[in-house]
Amino acid sequence: MNFIYEIKITYKDSVNDPEGLTITESSQRIGFKEIKKIRSGKLFIINVESPNENEANIKIDEICDKLLHNPIIEKYSFNKI
Amino acid sequence: MNFIYEIKITYKDSVNDPEGLTITESSQRIGFKEIKKIRSGKLFIINVESPNENEANIKIDEICDKLLHNPIIEKYSFNKI
Numbered sequence: 001m002n003f004i005y006e007i008k009i010t011y012k013d014s015v016n017d018p019e020g021l022t023i024t025e026s027s028q029r030i031g032f033k034e035i036k037k038i039r040s041g042k043l044f045i046i047n048v049e050s051p052n053e054n055e056a057n058i059k060i061d062e063i064c065d066k067l068l069h070n071p072i073i074e075k076y077s078f079n080k081i
Numbered sequence: 082m083n084f085i086y087e088i089k090i091t092y093k094d095s096v097n098d099p100e101g102l103t104i105t106e107s108s109q110r111i112g113f114k115e116i117k118k119i120r121s122g123k124l125f126i127i128n129v130e131s132p133n134e135n136e137a138n139i140k141i142d143e144i145c146d147k148l149l150h151n152p153i154i155e156k157y158s159f160n161k162i
Contacts, residue, residue, distance in 0.1 A: 008124055035129055041126065043090070048116055067104070
């Protein structure tokens with residue numbers, strides 16, 4: 001069976017996010033005074049072939065851990081879509 | 082009131098995604114044969130100050146449209162978290 005997952009990777013709260021900071025400042029400069037904070041992150045949409053949802057979950061967790069995120073500065077979450 | 086939104090920006094389906102393709106190939110090379118396709122995207126977590134949710138929605142839609150996404154090659158979606 002084919003499962004589709006959405007993976008969200010964001011910086012840990014204690015880690016600086018220069019991209020997010022720059023976009024926050026840019027948005028305020030062009031008039032979006034209501035925007036108080038922007039944090040940036042990465043998104044992956046993954047198609048995985050698996051006999052069942054449980055094994056698909058395990059595979060996605062493994063690939064997030066081994067390939068997609070940097071555990072020093074990032075955290076991840078995922079959900080089936 | 083303070084609202085927090087999650088914004089997802091992905092390439093349109095017809096647009097090539099070299100980052101996603103590279104990660105797909107890398108994942109298969111290191112043994113994740115079950116991974117059939119990975120598409121990459123961007124994620125933003127935005128804090129917005131607004132008198133009500135309706136106006137916050139309008140602001141977020143506007144900033145996505147004007148600053149965060151490239152309408153030629155990308156699409157966006159958002160939800161309050």
